[in-house]
Amino acid sequence: MRNAIIGGIGVITFVAGYIQGKKERVHWNYDFHKPIFGKVLAATPFTPAVTNNQPTTSRISQIMKYGFPGLENIRSFDDYVLSYDRRTRVAYWVFEHLTKENIKSNETVDRSLCEFKPDESIHPYFRSLNSDFKGSGYDRGHLAAAGNHKSCQKHVEQTFYLSNMAPQVGTGFNRHSWNRLEKYVRKLTKLHNNVYCCTGPLYLPRKESDGKNYVKYEVIGANNVAVPTHFFKVVVMETVNGTFEMEAFVMPNQPIDDSIPLSSFQVPPDSIERSAGLLFFDNLSKEKINKINGKRK
DNA sequence: TTTCATGT
Numbered sequence: 001m002r003n004a005i006i007g008g009i010g011v012i013t014f015v016a017g018y019i020q021g022k023k024e025r026v027h028w029n030y031d032f033h034k035p036i037f038g039k040v041l042a043a044t045p046f047t048p049a050v051t052n053n054q055p056t057t058s059r060i061s062q063i064m065k066y067g068f069p070g071l072e073n074i075r076s077f078d079d080y081v082l083s084y085d086r087r088t089r090v091a092y093w094v095f096e097h098l099t100k101e102n103i104k105s106n107e108t109v110d111r112s113l114c115e116f117k118p119d120e121s122i123h124p125y126f127r128s129l130n131s132d133f134k135g136s137g138y139d140r141g142h143l144a145a146a147g148n149h150k151s152c153q154k155h156v157e158q159t160f161y162l163s164n165m166a167p168q169v170g171t172g173f174n175r176h177s178w179n180r181l182e183k184y185v186r187k188l189t190k191l192h193n194n195v196y197c198c199t200g201p202l203y204l205p206r207k208e209s210d211g212k213n214y215v216k217y218e219v220i221g222a223n224n225v226a227v228p229t230h231f232f233k234v235v236v237m238e239t240v241n242g243t244f245e246m247e248a249f250v251m252p253n254q255p256i257d258d259s260i261p262l263s264s265f266q267v268p269p270d271s272i273e274r275s276a277g278l279l280f281f282d283n284l285s286k287e288k289i290n291k292i293n294g295k296r297k
Numbered sequence: 298t299t300t301c302a303t304g305t
Contacts (some may be wrong), residue, residue, distance in 0.1 A: 111299085139301050147299060168301095175300040183299075 006124055063097040067283035069198055069276075075121060077158040080144040080228065086126035088167045088226035093200035093278060094144040100189045105150035116140050119163035128162045132221025139175070143169030143199045145182045166201050167220055167227040172255025178231065181249060181262055185235055192245075194238035201228030202250065202275055228253055232272045234280045236289075244284060245291040248272055266293040 060076050070092055073084040079102070083092040118129050133140050143164050149155040153215070168174040188195045203226070205213040218227040234248045248269040249262065269292065273279055281289075290297055 134302095141300080143298090165301095170301060179300050291301090 005249040013029040044084040051270070063095055063196075065097075065278070065283070066196060066281040069093050069095070069200075069278035069280050069282075075119075075163065077155075077161075079149050079152070079155040079158065080164075082144070082163060084163055086123070086125075088201070088203075088228075089126060089132075089223055090201050090228060091143055091163060092224050092276070093198050094164060096144055096148055096197045096199075098186065098189050098197060099193060100146055102151055103148050103186055103189060106152065109150050109153050109156055111146055111150070111156060113153070114146070114160045116160050116162060116174055117166065119161040127197040128165070128223050128225045129221070130162070132220075132223045132225045133165070133167065135165060138167035138220060138227060140165040141174040141178070143201075146226060147182060148186065148197075155252070166229070166231070167218075167225060167253075169253055169255060172257075173253060176258055177256035177260070177262075178251060180258070181233060181251065181265075184262055185233065188235065188237055192237035192239060194237045196238075196281070198232075198234045198278075198280055200232055200276060200278070201226070202230040202232055202272070204229045204275060220293065233268055234272060236281055236284065242288070244289045245294075247293050248280075248290050263294070268292075 059078065060081060063079075063081055068081075068083075070083055072092060073086065075082045075084060080098070081095045083094075085092045116130055118127050120127075130140075140162065142159055143166060144159050144161045146156050149159050165223065168178065185195065185197055203215050204230075205215045205216050208214050209218075215229075217229055219225060220227060230250050230252050232248065232250050235246065237245045237247075246269060248267055248271075249265045250267045250272060251265050269280060
């Protein structure tokens, strides 16, 4: 049933993408990525792939096994899935599935060959460009980390689309504490066979001097790319006995002292869901999750 | 080890 639903979503997204692509290509001449599912024939019922033989179809359903956090502007790549926010020019979320094997770096893979490139699948009105980031003082910070996709050159390269970037404070954040969090998530694959990771920006309200709450964020470049106030990461680990553990983190987009333990950034997952407007792991029954942020439920 | 930007 779940697969039928996911299949349905794939069909809708593909059809919408196809129509949009056809229509807009006349005016804009830009490409769009593969649909969520590679093959769609109107008369053929969707049959979920059981094995993980190469088709993208099965890889994407593997990554999204426990549900889409939201359904807006879905883009699927070979090894991660992204939902794009046209208004902020920053993704709503990205989703990854990590295993010991698929994050193992291949010697032939070279990150330095990768280039940050505009995502041609996004309409030019809503697409961020390298020039937006240049001189802004912010890093082009990966949401789906390059370090999670080093088994294959094509996969790392696909993490360099600007649709996967958010303006992040470099020193003290992207290059330090946020990177620490990313390494921690990779390390979880040493303990658990399957790690699912959802990452995204937050724009959190703050009390101003008049005592009222406002959401305030900087925008950079000609395209007014939003600078998120915070970033979240929600991780689910599948344990050997078929139960699950969840950890949820929120870090402010500012320099963070490296001596502050990652555990102090843990928050109740529903607090992120409420502020981001997303639902995490909605297909996973709550009874199967027996630990949240390291604590038994 | 991984993140990046910038200056030569």
